Amino acid sequence: MFGNKKSNQRRFAGVISGLGISLLAALLVACGSDDDSSTPAISEGKQVTFAVIATSDLHTNVLSYDYYKTVADPTLGLERTATLITKARSEYPNHVLLDNGDTIQGTVLSDYQATVAPIKCEDTLAQYKVMNYLKYDVGTIGNHEFNYGLPFLNQVTHNGNNCKGPNFPLVLANVYRVSDGKTLFPPYTILTREFDGVTVKIGVIGFTPPPIMQWDKKHLEGQVTVQGVKESAEQWVPQLRAEGVDVVIALVHGGLSNAAYTSTMENAAYYAAQVPGIDALIMGHSHSYFPDGKNYANMANVDNVKGTIFGKPAVMPGFWGNALGVIRLDLEYGKGAWQIKQSKAELRLTSSKDASGATVYVSPDPNIAPLVTQEHQDTIKYVNTPVGTSEFRITSFFSTTGDTAAMQLINAAQIDYVKTFVQNNLPQYSSLPILSAAAPFKMNFGGSGFTDIPAGGIAIKNIADLYLYPNTLQAVKISGETLKGWLEKSAQQFNTIDPAKADDQSLISSSFPSYNFDVIDGVTYQIDVTKPAGSRIVNLSYNSQPVLPTQEWIVVTNNYRASGGGGFPGLDGKSIIIESPDTNRDIIVSYVKKVGTLKRAKDGADRNWSFVPVAVAGKVTFESAYDAEAVARDEGITNVFKDSDKADKSVSFYRLQLAK
Numbered sequence: 001m002f003g004n005k006k007s008n009q010r011r012f013a014g015v016i017s018g019l020g021i022s023l024l025a026a027l028l029v030a031c032g033s034d035d036d037s038s039t040p041a042i043s044e045g046k047q048v049t050f051a052v053i054a055t056s057d058l059h060t061n062v063l064s065y066d067y068y069k070t071v072a073d074p075t076l077g078l079e080r081t082a083t084l085i086t087k088a089r090s091e092y093p094n095h096v097l098l099d100n101g102d103t104i105q106g107t108v109l110s111d112y113q114a115t116v117a118p119i120k121c122e123d124t125l126a127q128y129k130v131m132n133y134l135k136y137d138v139g140t141i142g143n144h145e146f147n148y149g150l151p152f153l154n155q156v157t158h159n160g161n162n163c164k165g166p167n168f169p170l171v172l173a174n175v176y177r178v179s180d181g182k183t184l185f186p187p188y189t190i191l192t193r194e195f196d197g198v199t200v201k202i203g204v205i206g207f208t209p210p211p212i213m214q215w216d217k218k219h220l221e222g223q224v225t226v227q228g229v230k231e232s233a234e235q236w237v238p239q240l241r242a243e244g245v246d247v248v249i250a251l252v253h254g255g256l257s258n259a260a261y262t263s264t265m266e267n268a269a270y271y272a273a274q275v276p277g278i279d280a281l282i283m284g285h286s287h288s289y290f291p292d293g294k295n296y297a298n299m300a301n302v303d304n305v306k307g308t309i310f311g312k313p314a315v316m317p318g319f320w321g322n323a324l325g326v327i328r329l330d331l332e333y334g335k336g337a338w339q340i341k342q343s344k345a346e347l348r349l350t351s352s353k354d355a356s357g358a359t360v361y362v363s364p365d366p367n368i369a370p371l372v373t374q375e376h377q378d379t380i381k382y383v384n385t386p387v388g389t390s391e392f393r394i395t396s397f398f399s400t401t402g403d404t405a406a407m408q409l410i411n412a413a414q415i416d417y418v419k420t421f422v423q424n425n426l427p428q429y430s431s432l433p434i435l436s437a438a439a440p441f442k443m444n445f446g447g448s449g450f451t452d453i454p455a456g457g458i459a460i461k462n463i464a465d466l467y468l469y470p471n472t473l474q475a476v477k478i479s480g481e482t483l484k485g486w487l488e489k490s491a492q493q494f495n496t497i498d499p500a501k502a503d504d505q506s507l508i509s510s511s512f513p514s515y516n517f518d519v520i521d522g523v524t525y526q527i528d529v530t531k532p533a534g535s536r537i538v539n540l541s542y543n544s545q546p547v548l549p550t551q552e553w554i555v556v557t558n559n560y561r562a563s564g565g566g567g568f569p570g571l572d573g574k575s576i577i578i579e580s581p582d583t584n585r586d587i588i589v590s591y592v593k594k595v596g597t598l599k600r601a602k603d604g605a606d607r608n609w610s611f612v613p614v615a616v617a618g619k620v621t622f623e624s625a626y627d628a629e630a631v632a633r634d635e636g637i638t639n640v641f642k643d644s645d646k647a648d649k650s651v652s653f654y655r656l657q658l659a660k
């Protein structure tokens with residue numbers, strides 16, 4: 001077909017011109033230092049060792065600080081990874097430092113610099129300031145780099161302009177501009193290094209997950225095209241090798257899966273490792289660890305102790321700066337070329353256990369925090385600034401004893417997001433009802449307190465108090481039968497109440513965590529706590545009609561639940577239809593910004609679930625926030641009553657009037 005031929009020609013032209021750019025880059029790098037004719041001959045048998053040191057998925061965790069909670073958090077932060085980098089460099093004087101992407105998005109600091117007070121052309125992102133200080137050699141582009149759109153990405157990476165940015169090249173082989181068919185970033189770069197008096201040329205190539213076209217469709221459609229990771233590697237690696245490099249390192253912003261390969265495969269490192277000419281891999285995106293002897297066990301051709309995939313060394317260095325990958329490569333010169341004689345892939349964590357079993361963290365590099373003082377302070381100020389207003393107090397106090405505004409807000413935000421997503425991306429599902437599940441994360445487990453957002457301005461840190469975990473939004477397509485099973489599992493939150501018993505009975509099961517008590521909005525239902533677990537959900541209805549076992553539903557939840565977290569029946573990852581790159585928390589923030597002012601009647605009075613009324617001889621008791629009966633009344637929950645206060649005023653004891 002004519003149209004196809006035309007686009008093939010365009011692709012071909014893109015390849016040629018892309019090659020031109022990379023040849024030029026290679027010549028510039030090579031200029032004056034390693035022209036073949038002037039390089040002194042390397043003797044046969046000469047050995048040289050160097051280390052590839054790498055981070056991945058830093059997500060702008062520059063400092064060890066949680067902006068959502070406005071507290072220090074030693075579990076994260078490049079300021080601590082930096083200490084591991086310094087140590088690895090002292091062990092391996094010959095080294096290169098690489099970053100595997102998902103670098104400029106992920107904390108409130110990055111949101112602040114991208115959307116709240118957009119960074120100017122003449123300024124460098126806090127993240128890159130610190131990476132420049134650490135003298136990174138090369139980075140690649142993860143999926144999250146696209147979250148703020150291409151103009152922003154191009155500005156902060158000085159891609160095609162003279163703005164400030166990283167003092168090191170960024171490479172990406174599998175994304176092409178529609179306008180001219182060229183790769184958006186150079187597909188690869190060549191580092192020419194003098195190690196122990198000899199020249200070693202290291203090729204570094206990068207790949208991003210192809211589903212960026214779905215996740216950031218609004219930014220990317222019509223602007224760029226994406227190529228499968230394997231196809232891209234097969235196209236570009238031979239050209240990189242043809243430029244006379246000694247070693248090729250692949251920065252694969254993707255995880256490790258041996259599922260059948262497709263050109264849209266998200267976690268394609270298993271297949272990239274099989275492409276001839278790639279010598280070592282940095283993996284990421286899955287926010288996991290490799291090699292650690294635990295993850296990716298029993299996968300054919302993967303050694304999760306030695307850290308090899310099809311015999312090639314590979315690391316996945318955690319996320320948010322909590323780990324560093326170190327690949328040692330021992331080269332030997334023979335038959336006119338450097339050969340990799342031996343390699344060792346290692347994962348180094350910023351945390352460890354001391355002799356007493358307590359967790360200890362490496363110290364931060366003291367030079368880093370002063371580089372970003374202003375950005376850090378500005379971000380904290382922003383986190384405390386309202387993004388919207390609520391006319392009522394939002395709490396988790398009674399979220400397991402009645403339907404509360406807290407759960408309604410999470411679900412309303414999730415449904416709003418998925419409605420738009422389905423319209424734009426999944427029109428084949430547009431006739432399915434969209435339901436949403438939310439659980440109260442903060443129910444004072446181990447004295448951890450409750451969600452408590454006062455009426456008035458809602459700041460970002462308040463939304464983090466509501467949605468404690470940094471999960472990402474996912475949605476599943478399930479049957480009515482699975483929907484009922486989901487609610488039955490949630491209803492295991494409750495002990496079985498014996499109506500005839502005259503003694504006090506405790507309502508809440510102490511062995512069932514509240515984060516598994518999913519309240520599902522969009523349907524109505526009742527819970528009969530006098531029935532045994534598994535047969536407690538009654539009157540499950542949608543638009544006043546009973547939910548049929550065979551009806552299909554979209555249910556919005558998070559990555560934890562959708563992929564099997566909590567062991568809910570029928571939720572094993574296979575029913576996932578949407579895997580958003582956005583956190584549920586960010587989606588709630590956006591929703592509050594959009595709504596502006598939350599009003600009780602519209603935003604906090606759903607009451608779509610309740611207990612089946614039963615007369616109970618004795619008291620049904622539970623514990624909640626101190627002296628908060630009035631909060632239940634404000635929620636429209638009329639059947640809980642305070643019995644007494646704990647002497648230390650930490651909590652009060654309540655009873656549920658099940659007959660009401």
Ligand code: MN
Nearest residue numbers: 057102144285
């Ligand atoms: Mn990531």
Ligand code: MG
Nearest residue numbers: 403521606608
């Ligand atoms: Mg509700």
